[in-house]
Amino acid sequence: MSTILLVDDETAITDNLQPFLVRSGFEVVVAGDGDTALARIADAAPDLVVLDVLMPGRDGRSVLREVRQSGGTVPIILLTQIGESGERAMALEEGADDYLNKPFDPHELVARIRAVLRRGAPPSGPSLAGADRLRSGRLVVDRTSQRVLRDGAEVVLTPRATTLLAYLMSHPGETVSRERLLEEVWGWSFHTSTRTVDTRVAELRRVVEVDSADPQLVVTVPGEGYRFVGPVEAG
Amino acid sequence: MRRVASWSLALLPLVAGVVLAVLGRSGRLPGDRLFLSALPGDWALAAGVAVTVVAVLGLLVAGGRDRRWRRRLAAVSASAAQDRRLLLSRLDHELKNPLTAMRAATANVAAGSDPSQAAAVGTIEEQVLRLSRLTTDLRKIADIESAHLDRRPVDLTDLIEEMVDVARDLPGAAERDLVLDLPRAPWPLPPVPGDADLLSLAVANLLDNALKYTPPGGRVEVRARESAGSVVVEVADTGQGIPPDELPQVWEEMYRSPSARSVPGSGLGLPLVRAVVERHGGRVHADSRVGAGTVVRVELPVQAAA
Numbered sequence: 396m397s398t399i400l401l402v403d404d405e406t407a408i409t410d411n412l413q414p415f416l417v418r419s420g421f422e423v424v425v426a427g428d429g430d431t432a433l434a435r436i437a438d439a440a441p442d443l444v445v446l447d448v449l450m451p452g453r454d455g456r457s458v459l460r461e462v463r464q465s466g467g468t469v470p471i472i473l474l475t476q477i478g479e480s481g482e483r484a485m486a487l488e489e490g491a492d493d494y495l496n497k498p499f500d501p502h503e504l505v506a507r508i509r510a511v512l513r514r515g516a517p518p519s520g521p522s523l524a525g526a527d528r529l530r531s532g533r534l535v536v537d538r539t540s541q542r543v544l545r546d547g548a549e550v551v552l553t554p555r556a557t558t559l560l561a562y563l564m565s566h567p568g569e570t571v572s573r574e575r576l577l578e579e580v581w582g583w584s585f586h587t588s589t590r591t592v593d594t595r596v597a598e599l600r601r602v603v604e605v606d607s608a609d610p611q612l613v614v615t616v617p618g619e620g621y622r623f624v625g626p627v628e629a630g
Numbered sequence: 631m632r633r634v635a636s637w638s639l640a641l642l643p644l645v646a647g648v649v650l651a652v653l654g655r656s657g658r659l660p661g662d663r664l665f666l667s668a669l670p671g672d673w674a675l676a677a678g679v680a681v682t683v684v685a686v687l688g689l690l691v692a693g694g695r696d697r698r699w700r701r702r703l704a705a706v707s708a709s710a711a712q713d714r715r716l717l718l719s720r721l722d723h724e725l726k727n728p729l730t731a732m733r734a735a736t737a738n739v740a741a742g743s744d745p746s747q748a749a750a751v752g753t754i755e756e757q758v759l760r761l762s763r764l765t766t767d768l769r770k771i772a773d774i775e776s777a778h779l780d781r782r783p784v785d786l787t788d789l790i791e792e793m794v795d796v797a798r799d800l801p802g803a804a805e806r807d808l809v810l811d812l813p814r815a816p817w818p819l820p821p822v823p824g825d826a827d828l829l830s831l832a833v834a835n836l837l838d839n840a841l842k843y844t845p846p847g848g849r850v851e852v853r854a855r856e857s858a859g860s861v862v863v864e865v866a867d868t869g870q871g872i873p874p875d876e877l878p879q880v881w882e883e884m885y886r887s888p889s890a891r892s893v894p895g896s897g898l899g900l901p902l903v904r905a906v907v908e909r910h911g912g913r914v915h916a917d918s919r920v921g922a923g924t925v926v927r928v929e930l931p932v933q934a935a936a
Contacts, residue, residue, distance in 0.1 A: 405727045411734035418741060474730075498729035498762045501737040554780055555827060578766075581827060590796045590834075591827050 397512055398422040400441035402432040402458070403474065404450040412445075412501060419505045429453025433461060436469060443508055446491075447474045456489065463490035470511045470522070474499075487525040493566075494524075496578065503575075510569045523565040526629030534603055534612065536561045543603070550602045555580065556595045560603065563613060563623040572620035596621055715772045722769040725761070732758045767898050768883060774828065774905040783821035786854060786861055786930075787812050789830055794852055797837040805846035811853040819854055819861050822930045824910045829930075832906040835899040836865040836926055842893055843869035843924070859932055860912070866925035872918040880916060903928070 399421045403409050409425045416423045424439045426432040430453050436444065444462075448455035459471055473494040487494065492511050495504060514523070523529065529536045535544040541557050543550050552560070559580050563571065573589040581591065596615075600607040616622050653659050668676075736758060740751045794810050797803055813819060822829075840850045848868040855862050872880060872887060879885045881904045884897040903926075904914045911931050918924040 405731060407731035408727060408734060411731055411738055415734055415738055415741075418738075497726040498733055498758075501734045553782070553826075590792070591830055594792070594830075595827075 396420065396422050397442040397508075398424060398439065399508065400424045400426060400432065400435050400439060400444045402426045402429070402444065402450075402455070403447040404428055405447075408447075412504070415501050416505065416508075421508070429455070429458045432458050436462060436467065441469060443512055444469055444471045445474065445504065445508070446471055459489055459491055470514075472504075472507055472511060490522060490525055492522045492524050510566065514567075523567070523627060523629055526565070528630055529561060529564045529627055530630065531564060531567070531612070531623075531625050531627045536564060545603060552602055553595075553598065556598045556602075559592075559595050560599055560613075563621060564627045567623050567625065567627040570616045570619050570622045576620070592621075711775070715776060718768050718772045722765045725765045729758060729762050729765070733762070764896055764898070767896065767902070771883065771898065771902055771905045774902070774909055779828075779909055780825050781823045782826065784824045784826045784829055785821055786819045786829070786863065789826060790833055790852060790854060790863065793830055793833040793837060796834060797841060800838065800841055802846070803841055806841055806844055807849040808841075809849065809851045811851065813855060819856055820932050822861055822910070822932060824930065828906045829910070832903045832928070833863070833865075835903050836863075836928070839899050839926075840865050840867040840869065840924075842895065843867060843890070845869070848923075856932070860929045861932060863928045863930070864925055866923065868923040871920040871922055871924055872916070873920055874918075877916055877918060881914065900926070 399416055401409055401412060401416065401423055402425075403412075404427055406427070409427070413423045413425055424435055424441060426435045429450055432444070432446065433453075435441070446455045446458060455473060459473070462469065462471070470492040471490070473491045475494045475496050492514075493507050495507060527537065527539050529538070533546045536542075536557065537544070538561055541554060543552050543557055543560060559576065562576065562580050573592040576592050577589065596613060597607075599613055600610050603612055604610045612624060614622050614624055650659065733755075736751060736755045739747075740755065790812060791810065794808065798808060837850070837852070844850055844867040850868075851864070851866045853864050853866075870889065873889070876887050880887070880900050883901045886895065886897040900914075900916075907914050907928050907930065913929045915927045915929075916924060917927070
């Protein structure tokens with residue numbers, strides 16, 4: 396059974412998430428602040444940490460930095476409060492494996508925890524979520540320069556399609572719903588616009604797939620969303 | 631202080647005149663009479679010049695004052711907008727933790743509750759979700775107003791056609807006449823510099839609104855024209871219409887007309903449209919007649935504002 400360390404200063408959240416995670420089949424350790432979190436990571440050796448960013452005293456980002464700087468590879472999912480995607484990108488660069496915006500659906504948190512645990516910690520180097528370059532076969536996404544290369548040659552994508560591809564590639568094998576993509580890539584929750592996602596996926600396929608009518612990389616999961624198929628490595 | 635100074639300046643010539651007159655009467659100035667004679671036409675010219683000089687000076691002063699007021703007004707409204715954004719982001723922020731806790735708590739209750747309570751738990755879950763969406767969307771509108779815009783040439787013909795296709799799939803769309811009228815001759819709509827995703831969101835919201843407030847059997851028309859450096863998009867419906875006194879308020883966040891309460895909505899659709907269009911340097915306008923219908927007009931400049 397996997398042990399999850401749940402870190403949040405709001406007891407209303409930990410009191411309710413803990414039993415939910417336990418019922419989902421995890422063992423749960425709770426910490427109410429950053430310093431306790433660091434102590435629990437050392438003595439309870441959790442398989443994964445769910446870490447709130449905004450806490451009084453030592454905040455989540457500082458805990459994350461401390462863990463990564465001392466060579467810790469425990470997977471960390473950040474609970475972000477900040478709507479700005481720039482801030483989230485910064486958190487990922489500092490080594491978080493995934494993030495979830497508050498307020499989230501607790502089932503979504505469980506799905507993310509399972510996905511990150513399944514992915515496993517990379518043997519070395521940054522996690523997929525924070526990597527500057529993502530590679531899958533002949534396809535490379537350079538996040539810093541926002542460029543996409545196929546067989547070493549640059550292909551032209553709109554900035555949004557590039558971000559979408561990077562997001563799907565950093566969650567390989569995971570089915571991601573249109574709503575989640577809208578929230579994570581576009582920063583919207585307007586449900587009238589899931590077609591927007593389909594349009595960008597179509598653009599992606601025209602460029603990255605060999606035959607866009609028969610996609611092999613970005614596949615549709617009927618009734619659920621999209622999934623990036625194939626191994627992805629950082630660097 | 632400034633007012634005292636300008637009045638003194640205005641009265642100075644009169645005071646000087648009075649002083650000189652007094653000096654003249656008391657014989658301290660040369661006593662010869664000064665005769666000034668000119669043709670009537672020249673007198674008229676001199677009078678005209680004098681009046682014009684006074685009028686031009688008056689206009690210059692008024693113009694300066696106008697500019698000062700306009701600057702002050704812009705500063706005040708910018709700071710009001712900034713305050714509103716701050717308030718929204720604080721509200722959004724303060725609601726996040728309670729909503730997260732409530733969602734976790736209802737998920738727990740849902741797992742352990744007996745069927746007789748299922749409806750109540752379902753309602754709580756739904757309403758918490760609605761609150762979450764509301765705060766996110768409010769925040770997003772504030773973001774659109776301030777965030778960086780990714781401008782590229784957008785083909786509005788394609789965009790509108792696609793969004794009308796999407797709207798045809800909406801529940802209830804089949805019972806309403808949805809008519810699209812886009813120009814092809816002598817040339818199609820010019821590309822508009824903007825963010826295609828945001829513009830689709832705006833068009834989708836307009837269509838959604840028009841269909842929502844139009845009864846079955848009604849008609850929704852979508853038209854676009856190029857006009858004086860802008861593309862004008864109109865979404866017109868034969869819905870219930872908006873009373874004139876409520877018309878300006880439909881662009882405000884979370885305003886919901888008392889007569890529209892029966893139709894589900896968040897009151898964020900049109901404010902979102904306005905935020906997107908104004909961010910593109912455009913304008914929005916709505917005309918309506920109760921019982922006849924509503925037309926919402928969106929103007930998007932073809933040239934990006936510098």
